[in-house]
Amino acid sequence: MIIAKNLVKKYDTTCALKDASFTIEKGEWANIMGPSGSGKTTLLNLIGCLDSPTSGSLLVNGIETTKLGQKERTRFRRENIGLVFQQFHMIPHLTALENVMIAQYFHSIEDEKEAKEALVHVGMGHRLHHMPSQLSGGEQQRVCIARALINQPQIILADEPTGNLDKKNEEAVLDIFRELHSEGRTIVIVTHNPEIGEIGDKIIQISHGEVKY
Amino acid sequence: MFTRLVTKSLWVRRERLLISIIAVMLGAAMVTSLLTISLDIREKMGKELRSYGANLVVLPGEGEYINQFNATHNSIIGSVPFLYFKAEVNAKKIEFAGANLEAARKMNPWWHVEGLLPKGEEVLPGINAANKLGLKAGDMLSIGDKSFKVSGILDTGTSDDNRIFISMETAEQISGKSGATLAQVSVLGDIDDVIKYLENKGYKVKKIRQVAESEKALLDKTQLLMALVSFFVLSAASLSLFCTMITSVLERSREIGLMKALGCGNGRLAAIFLAEAGVMGVAGGILGYFVGLLLAQFIGMEIFDMQVSIKPEVFLLTLLISILVAAIASLLPIKRAISIDPVVILRGE
Known part of the structure; x- marks a missing residue:
């Protein structure tokens, strides 16, 4: 469960997020939507403990994350959050399998069998030992989803996960999210795509840093 | 995974790695030759001094x-x-x-x-x-x-x-x-x-030991010179390593941000970069040791007319100094890596 109360994030004099308050229930699919520069990614960064708010309260899985120090936020993130990025972000000199295993390594210990299964699960069983440069955008995004899921996080945060994909790959990726949702995971997606907006349980609309929810 | 991360990262930057290894090698070679000359020739010179039967020359x-x-x-x-x-x-x-x-x-x-x-x-x-x-x-x-x-x-x-x-x-x-x-x-x-x-x-009297002592003075001067050269070569090696490491950190800021976003702690991140620097230190140290032995042999023969012998403690000291130089050179780059904000990844910067 994610509960935000009066979240404010300021960068110098710019207020990226103004008094944002919302609740995302456990197992809910919430889409954060809004125009470019409206503060969507800032909000996702705060939920993912990649950044800390200037003020306000943010409870994630019952933990007040605004009170966490940098070390605790890193630990919290690796134990509770799975991240999927628009730009995929894979380590270029590691294979698809190793890119998944690295998340296991940072979490606890790597398990090659489990990492392979995760890749098979997202339809990448035939590309285990390919380098990122040898994979298409859709394939890279599926590897990243496998990486985000490998440590069984309760919450999946995705920033424009289909933003760089064609229609076919977009569908494949959305299917994976649907499956995760059906398994009871909490999914928060930042998107411009109204089609994705229709899939979720909830839309958090954001404009000029203000949440309209 | 740690080993894979370190070796693969070094392999993709192998040209730069090679330059750093050569730089450390030169420093290590100077250290090896300095230590070998200091320990071995001094010991032999001492033995020679002790073996001198005559210690005075009497002239008319x-x-x-x-x-x-x-x-x-x-x-x-x-x-x-x-x-x-x-x-x-x-x-x-x-x-x-x-x-x-x-x-x-x-x-x-x-x-x-x-x-x-x-x-x-x-x-x-x-x-x-x-x-x-x-x-x-x-x-x-x-x-x-x-x-x-x-x-x-x-x-x-x-x-x-x-x-x-x-x-x-x-x-x-x-x-x-x-x-x-x-x-x-x-x-x-x-x-x-x-x-x-x-x-x-x-009679006129001369101490034979004076001759040997002048050789000792020459050894002292050679040692001082080599210590200075070692210091500068090691500093240069350290600088080269620093450049390699800082460039690596800057080039990999996205990768570092990603690792941090995935939950990589500062300690583990520092360990990865220290291990990369350590590889350069160890490889440069080992190569430098052998080059240094040749150099010591050359100096021993040319200046002191003595063959130097291999001393295991010199190898350990050279390796230790090389690793230390690598570690010191990577401190600032590691600090820079730790300071990278994972938020840059989501911002797509």
Whole structure:
């Protein structure tokens, strides 16, 4: 469960997020939507403990994350959050399998069998030992989803996960999210795509840093 | 995974890695040669000093020769007068040394005689003189109108190797001179008192140790120079490593941000970069050790005329210093890596 109360994030004099308050229930699919520069990614960064708010309260899985120090936020993130990025972000000199295993390594210990299964699960069983440069955008995004899921996080945060994909790959990726949702995971997606907006349980609309929810 | 991360990351930057390894290697080579020269040559020089039987050279106070060297001081445990002169052998000017060779050998325990000491009409050429004249034990050698048999070959590792040794009587006969050019004196006890005693008797006295001490001074100067060069080469290696590491961190800021976003703690991130620097340090250190040994051998032979021996502790010290240099050089880059904000990943910066 994610509960935000009066979240404010300021960068110098710019207020990226103004008094944002919302609740995302456990197992809910919430889409954060809004125009470019409206503060969507800032909000996702705060939920993912990649950044800390200037003020306000943010409870994630019952933990007040605004009170966490940098070390605790890193630990919290690796134990509770799975991240999927628009730009995929894979380590270029590691294979698809190793890119998944690295998340296991940072979490606890790597398990090659489990990492392979995760890749098979997202339809990448035939590309285990390919380098990122040898994979298409859709394939890279599926590897990243496998990486985000490998440590069984309760919450999946995705920033424009289909933003760089064609229609076919977009569908494949959305299917994976649907499956995760059906398994009871909490999914928060930042998107411009109204089609994705229709899939979720909830839309958090954001404009000029203000949440309209 | 740690090993894979480190090795693959190093492999993709192998050209830069190689340059850093070479830089560390040069520093390590200087350290190895410095340590080897310091430990080994100093030890050998000490041994040589201790093995010196004679510690004074007595020269005539007036005139060219000591007619009858007569010294009876309690601290004098032995003395050998030498008569040096030059004579032509096979159209080559060669220096001869006449002495009681049994006594001379006792006083110079490092003398190595291949064959026998000369008796009567025999000569003992030093190894360089023998090579110059093409002599070996058993050959005959003509000096003036007389023939002498080569009883053996003398190897001292000093300038004595250039001389031909003969008995004092033969020397006086050939040169037509009588007396000694100098006398080697072995002192056990108060050397300064003996010097005073000999000077009072009208002799000029020189400490042989002064010669060895001047070599020690040369060693000290060589060491200082090498220490300075080592310092600068190690600093340069450290700078090169720093550049490699900082460039690597800057190039990989997205990768570092991603790792942090995925939950990589600062300690683990630092360990990855330290391991990369460590590989450069270890590889450079090992290579540098072998290059340094060659350098030490060269310096030992060229400057001190001594072969250096391999010392395991030098290897360990070189490796330790190389790793330390690598670790110090990577401190700032690691600090920079740790400061990278994972938020840049989601921002797509």
